[in-house]
Amino acid sequence: MTQAPSHRSGGRSISALHFRNQIKQLWINLRSSLWFLPSLMVAGSAVLAVALIEADIAKWEESEEF
Numbered sequence: 001m002t003q004a005p006s007h008r009s010g011g012r013s014i015s016a017l018h019f020r021n022q023i024k025q026l027w028i029n030l031r032s033s034l035w036f037l038p039s040l041m042v043a044g045s046a047v048l049a050v051a052l053i054e055a056d057i058a059k060w061e062e063s064e065e066f
Helices: 014-032 036-064
Strands: none
């Protein structure tokens, strides 16, 4: 009697492996894009700018109390 093929591979379902392969392919496509790194730098700069402005405002308000 032969066994039916399992839908599991190494404890992972085929759909989970398919999803993981799609994520890997998306990551490869992003990294090969010329827009990826500059976009990260712009987003990081925007976050840093907001954080520094908030820190400056907090420090300025703290110094007004004296």
